[in-house]
Structure formats: C-alpha cells, structure tokens
Amino acid sequence: MGILISPSVLNSDLSDLAGEVGRISAADFVHLDVMDNHFVPNLTFGLPVVERLLARTELPADVHLMIEDPDTWAPAFAEAGARSVTFHVEASSAPVRLARELRKRGARAAIALKPGTGIEPYLDLLPEFDMVLVMTVEPGFGGQSFIDGTLPKIRRTRDAITALGADIWVQVDGGVSRTTIAGAAQAGANMFVAGSAVYSADDPNAEITALRELADAAYRG
Ligand code: DX5
Ligand code: ZN
Numbered sequence: 001m002g003i004l005i006s007p008s009v010l011n012s013d014l015s016d017l018a019g020e021v022g023r024i025s026a027a028d029f030v031h032l033d034v035m036d037n038h039f040v041p042n043l044t045f046g047l048p049v050v051e052r053l054l055a056r057t058e059l060p061a062d063v064h065l066m067i068e069d070p071d072t073w074a075p076a077f078a079e080a081g082a083r084s085v086t087f088h089v090e091a092s093s094a095p096v097r098l099a100r101e102l103r104k105r106g107a108r109a110a111i112a113l114k115p116g117t118g119i120e121p122y123l124d125l126l127p128e129f130d131m132v133l134v135m136t137v138e139p140g141f142g143g144q145s146f147i148d149g150t151l152p153k154i155r156r157t158r159d160a161i162t163a164l165g166a167d168i169w170v171q172v173d174g175g176v177s178r179t180t181i182a183g184a185a186q187a188g189a190n191m192f193v194a195g196s197a198v199y200s201a202d203d204p205n206a207e208i209t210a211l212r213e214l215a216d217a218a219y220r221g
Pocket of ligand 1 (some may be wrong): 113
C-alpha cells in the first residue's frame with residue numbers, strides 16, 4: 001500500500017486558496033476541511049468553494065466533512081468531483097447507506113473517528129469503506145498536538161483491515177509532522193494529512209517529500 005501525503009489548506013492563506021494549492025504540487029491529494037460551526041466550533045468553506053477550487057487544480061480532492069447531517073450534504077461533494085469524501089461516523093445516522101451513495105457517484109467513501117470514538121462498532125462494516133480516518137487531534141482547528149493515545153486505535157484498525165485482506169486506506173489527521181509521522185506509519189497509517197507542517201515550511205514541496213520519506217521508512221502495513 002502506497003504512502004500518500006494530503007496537505008490540509010486549513011492554515012494556509014484562505015484568501016488565495018488556488019494559489020496555496022498551487023504550492024503543493026508534490027502532494028498526492030489536497031485535503032479540504034469543510035466545517036459547519038455545529039459539528040465543530042469553527043467555520044470554513046462549503047460546496048461552492050470546493051467546486052470552484054476543483055476547477056483550478058489537477059490534484060485530487062480529499063474532502064473532510066466536519067458537519068452535522070452528512071447523510072444529506074455529503075453526496076453533492078462526490079457529484080462535484082471530489083475523489084474522496086470523508087464523513088464523521090458520529091454525525092451520520094446511516095453510514096453504510098451514505099458510503100454507498102458516495103461510491104455510486106464515483107468517489108472513495110471514508111469514515112472519520114474522533115479521538116474518543118472507537119473503531120470496534122464499525123469493524124464488520126469495513127468493506128463498505130475505502131478509508132478510515134483516525135483523527136489524531138480533536139477536529140476543528142489546525143496546529144494542535146498529535147495525541148499519542150490514538151496510536152493503538154490506528155494499529156487495531158490496520159490489523160482488522162489486514163485480516164480482511166482488504167485494500168482500505170488508514171488516514172491520520174492532526175499534529176502530523178516530521179516528529180510524529182513515523183509513529184503513525186509504524187502503527188499502520190498510510191495516508192497523512194499535514195496542515196501546519198506543510199504550510200509553515202519555507203518550501204512546502206520539500207516538506208511533503210521529507211514527510212513521505214519518513215513515513216515510507218517506518219510504514220508497517
Ligand atoms: C483539524 C483538521 C485538520 C487540520 C490539520 O480538525 O481536520 O485537517 O488542518 O492541521 P495540522 O496538521 O496543523 O494539525
Ligand atoms: Zn482534516
């Protein structure tokens with residue numbers, strides 16, 4: 001399974017979103033954090049901005065929905081052309097039905113778990129999803145510290161996927177940096193969201209390459 005780096009634009013200059021995405025051509029995806037000020041105490045951008053941005057970049061979009069009622073709102077992001085759409089299981093009333101709706105529209109379907117949410121209730125449903133996002137901070141803001149206590153959950157998730165023999169990605173998001181990425185890769189994550197680490201670097205593309213190399217060296221699938 002390949003190592004993928006998906007920089008989050010959350011802490012970039014949001015007044016020049018297309019320009020900021022243009023600075024991460026070495027990335028595999030661009031991670032777009034959609035927040036509604038209800039599921040999390042922060043507000044970013046929604047479908048119209050994502051649609052416009054998709055027209056301005058070659059990078060596939062990795063949309064992370066931190067919103068209430070994703071069952072209603074998520075399919076439109078798949079229709080708009082997002083390559084991957086992640087919704088929080090805490091907010092969905094029918095995660096399997098929603099995942100099928102997303103796949104039907106040509107997107108990869110992913111569930112996200114907050115740090116306090118266990119993977120166990122969802123293990124039997126794993127084949128319905130293309131990726132599991134294990135949040136490594138409380139969702140809502142960039143620049144927080146990686147929560148080491150999430151590492152066992154990353155490992156349990158990867159072990160369950162291996163036991164199934166399925167090709168399901170494990171993503172981590174929050175506090176991912178040169179200091180923390182190897183631990184997450186060793187626990188079995190293969191897709192890494194990095195916001196402040198990439199956008200606070202003088203050369204975002206060099207930072208992406210450095211992160212990818214560290215993850216590659218440590219990955220235990
Ligand atoms: C936080 C967002 C993240 C955030 C990560 O809720 O989901 O994608 O941008 O930022 P860093 O890498 O700075 O922790
Ligand atoms: Zn995110």
